[in-house]
Amino acid sequence: MSEATSWVRKDLLGIAELSAEEIRLVLDTADTFREVSERPIKKVPTLRGKTVVNLFFEPSTRTRSSFEIAEKRLSADSLNFSSSGSALSKGESLVDTALNLEAMAPDLVVVRHRHPGAPHLLARRLESGVINAGDGAHEHPTQALLDAYTIRRRKGRISGLTVAIIGDIEHSRVVRSNVHLLTKLGAHVRLAGPRTMMPVGVEGLGAEVVYTIAEAVTDADVVMMLRIQLERQSRTLFPSTQEYFSVFGLTRERLTAAKEDVIIMHPGPMNRGVEIASEVADGPYSVILEQVANGVAVRMAVLYLLSGARREAA
Amino acid sequence: MVSSRRILDAGQMRRVVRRMAGELVERHRGGEDAMLVGIRTRGVPLAQRLAAEIEAMEGHRPPLGILDINLYRDDLSTIGGQPVVRETDLPTAVEEWTLVLCDDVLYTGRTIRAALDALTDYGRPRAVELAVLVDRGLRELPIQADVVGIVVETTSRERVEVRFAETDGRDEVLVTGGEE
Numbered sequence: 001m002s003e004a005t006s007w008v009r010k011d012l013l014g015i016a017e018l019s020a021e022e023i024r025l026v027l028d029t030a031d032t033f034r035e036v037s038e039r040p041i042k043k044v045p046t047l048r049g050k051t052v053v054n055l056f057f058e059p060s061t062r063t064r065s066s067f068e069i070a071e072k073r074l075s076a077d078s079l080n081f082s083s084s085g086s087a088l089s090k091g092e093s094l095v096d097t098a099l100n101l102e103a104m105a106p107d108l109v110v111v112r113h114r115h116p117g118a119p120h121l122l123a124r125r126l127e128s129g130v131i132n133a134g135d136g137a138h139e140h141p142t143q144a145l146l147d148a149y150t151i152r153r154r155k156g157r158i159s160g161l162t163v164a165i166i167g168d169i170e171h172s173r174v175v176r177s178n179v180h181l182l183t184k185l186g187a188h189v190r191l192a193g194p195r196t197m198m199p200v201g202v203e204g205l206g207a208e209v210v211y212t213i214a215e216a217v218t219d220a221d222v223v224m225m226l227r228i229q230l231e232r233q234s235r236t237l238f239p240s241t242q243e244y245f246s247v248f249g250l251t252r253e254r255l256t257a258a259k260e261d262v263i264i265m266h267p268g269p270m271n272r273g274v275e276i277a278s279e280v281a282d283g284p285y286s287v288i289l290e291q292v293a294n295g296v297a298v299r300m301a302v303l304y305l306l307s308g309a310r311r312e313a314a
Numbered sequence: 315m316v317s318s319r320r321i322l323d324a325g326q327m328r329r330v331v332r333r334m335a336g337e338l339v340e341r342h343r344g345g346e347d348a349m350l351v352g353i354r355t356r357g358v359p360l361a362q363r364l365a366a367e368i369e370a371m372e373g374h375r376p377p378l379g380i381l382d383i384n385l386y387r388d389d390l391s392t393i394g395g396q397p398v399v400r401e402t403d404l405p406t407a408v409e410e411w412t413l414v415l416c417d418d419v420l421y422t423g424r425t426i427r428a429a430l431d432a433l434t435d436y437g438r439p440r441a442v443e444l445a446v447l448v449d450r451g452l453r454e455l456p457i458q459a460d461v462v463g464i465v466v467e468t469t470s471r472e473r474v475e476v477r478f479a480e481t482d483g484r485d486e487v488l489v490t491g492g493e494e
Contacts (some may be wrong), residue, residue, distance in 0.1 A: 006395045025398075032382065032399040041435045044385040304385075308396030 007305040011123040011130040014139035015180040018043050023181060026301050027149050033300035036073060037293070047076035050107040050307055055097070055122075056082045056133070057113040059107050062268055062292065063133050064145070070299035072206050094118060098125040099223050111135075129306040137171050143267055144177035146298040148185065151222055159186030164208075164216040164258075166248060167226030167275050167310070168197040168237070174226065174267045179205045192216035193226075194248065196237040213248050218257045224265040225276045241274045251277045254290055255285070263287045316491055321466055324485035327447075330463040331360070334445055335367030337461045340415060344372050347440070349411040351379040351428055354400060356418035356422070359478040360447055364416060379404040386428035402432070408439040414461075420446040420474035423457035448487060450474050468492075 007025060015023070036044055052071045056064050064080070071078040092100075094113075101109060102125070109121045110131045123130040125158035134140040152158055163182050169175050169191050183188050189199070189207040192215065203209055211214050217223055228244060238244045255262065264276075264286045272278045281288060322330060342348040352361030358380055369375040384399040415429055426444060433442060445461040450468040464487070468474060472492035479485050 006398070008395070029399055032385075032401050035401045035403075036385075039435060040437070044435065045431070046385040046390065304399070305396055308390070 002122055004082055007308065010306070011119075011120050011132075012141050012302055012306060013123060013130065013132045015141050015144050015177045015184075016139065016183075018141075018184070020184045023145070023148070023184060026145055026298065026305065027152060029301035029305060030145075030149050030294070030297045033070075033073075033304070034294070034297035036300070037296055039114075043073050043075060046076045046304060046308055047071070047074040047107075050074075050076045051105070052076045052078045052108045052110065052303065053101060053104070053106040054078060054080045054082075054133075055101070055109055055111045056080070057111070057118070058083065058134070060112050060133070062295075063112065063140075066292070066295045067131075067133065067142075067299050067303075070296050070303055073296070074300055076107075076303065094121060095125065098122050101128070102126055108303060131302060134173055135172050137176070137312065139177045139180075140173040141177050141297055142295070142302055143174050144181040145302070146291060146295040147174075147178055147224065147265060147267070148181050149298050150265065150287055150294045151263070153290075153294070154287060155221060158182065161187045161221040162190060162219060162259075163187050163222040163224060164190045164192060164220040165224045165226065166192045166213060166216050166250065168228055169193045169202060169226070170197045170199040171225050171229060176205070178224070180208050183207070190216050190220070192240055192248075194244075213250070213254055214257060217250075217254055220258045220262060222263050223250065223255070223258060224267075225270075227267065227269060228271055228275050230271065230274070242272070245274055245277075248281050249273070249275055249277060252283070254276060255280060265291060268292070318488055319412055320491040321448075322464060322485075322487040322489050324479075325385070325393065327485045330447065331363050332367050332406075334447075334461050335364045338364065339368055339371055341460070342412065343431050346374065346376075347410070348414050348444075349379060349405070349439075350414050350416055351366070351381050351404070351429075351433075353415060353425060354380060354382045354384075354416045356476055356478060356481065357381075357416045359480045360445075361416040362480075364414075364445065365377065371489045377405045377411075378436055379413075381429055381432055383425060383428040383432050386431045388424060388428065392440065402436075404416050404436055408433065408437045409489050411439055412441045412443060413439045414443045414445050418447050419474050420444070420449045420457075421452060421457050421461075421474070423453045423455035426457050427455050447476055448474055 106128050108129045110133050112133040113135050116136035117133050119130050156214040179189050183206040191207045192210045266288045350361040352358035365378050380403045381398045384397045384404050443460040446459045447463040449462045449465045473490045475488045477486050
């Protein structure tokens with residue numbers, strides 16, 4: 001009897017290098033872990049005795065706490081390094097941090113860094129498995145996996161769906177990972193945003209590009225809104241948040257052009273009244289909180305699969 | 315040459331399962347408080363068949379659960395790669411029930427040890443029993459079955475293969491290997 005593909009990678013650095021089968025294996029495995037999170041005793045002994053280091057060079061609340069809960073539910077011992085109040089903010093180089101980590105012999109390292117490729121550098125240096133929890137505007141693989149998992153649970157499939165991703169396409173690592181993943185699984189991806197936020201050559205990723213929210217939303221099965229990073233507003237990519245909302249904000253009226261059973265997603269944290277109206281965020285089509293719950297299951301699946309692959313390599 | 319002997323054919327297998335179901339009914343005075351829990355993968359078709367036989371005898375079908383024990387294995391750090399895990403699905407809270415774990419082959423006992431740990435995380439059943447189609451000996455833990463289909467003496471170099479029509483196309487039990 002042929003079982004599904006087995007996981008052989010030591011690291012999860014991006015979606016770009018994964019095959020459709022590997023992606024499906026993660027999503028299938030997440031089903032099991034979702035069930036663990038629904039039990040009265042939300043813990044399994046699977047990673048008992050394993051050490052996981054959460055290395056966050058950039059502030060993050062939800063991704064870090066999601067990983068932390070996932071680690072605890074698998075009985076792993078976890079350790080948090082974050083940028084404030086540690087050597088990470090004292091000028092230590094990434095390579096030195098890596099060498100120090102190596103000496104502590106963790107089994108897995110979860111890393112978030114503002115520079116693209118930082119997790120790849122760590123992965124080459126460390127024997128431990130490395131999970132990219134966001135590197136600059138490059139990739140955020142576990143976010144894309146949890147988005148895909150949420151879509152699949154709601155729609156029963158990914159292939160053939162039209163997924164509109166709307167907002168700051170240029171600065172979003174979520175977009176890159178999502179476009180790779182959704183196109184690999186056969187979805188049609190439509191990107192929309194102001195021209196100032198649309199990277200040159202984005203069509204090369206295999207997505208359709210439009211410049212109005214009306215075109216983006218029309219007949220969409222899934223509408224994924226991206227966070228407008230207000231902290232980047234010093235570069236004046238758009239005139240004002242009010243104007244952004246009036247041109248690209250997702251409102252109930254705009255949503256009527258989508259499929260009847262459309263679902264609304266957002267990777268968080270949301271700016272209500274900037275990229276999304278409150279009545280939509282809290283409305284019946286929103287699956288935003290489901291995404292958060294599914295994030296734990298998907299991260300448990302990734303931690304589980306990677307902890308096995310490392311042993312095989314060792 | 316790898317030798318292979320068939321220890322049960324389809325007809326024998328059906329009669330053995332029927333007898334096991336009869337024993338379960340007898341143990342549980344009709345079986346009304348017993349929930350059958352199949353251990354993935356081939357404990358599941360065994361549990362389904364036992365449930366069907368019990369229904370034929372007593373007119374009611376016992377509830378059926380499915381248990382995946384992979385997250386509780388004690389050899390996760392020695393085998394290569396992670397086993398594929400699937401969902402556990404117990405139809406109701408376990409507290410009021412006597413759970414009958416069902417598996418195709420009882421060998422070292424380590425699967426059952428893992429299954430007992432897994433069940434603990436779902437609650438405190440009234441009792442847990444074990445039903446296996448084949449007991450091949452060679453235990454590594456102090457575990458025994460309450461209801462056994464057939465006992466076979468084997469060596470550790472042999473493999474016991476239980477095939478079900480649902481998963482493998484036909485019903486039979488084979489012992490393979492063991493000779494040069």
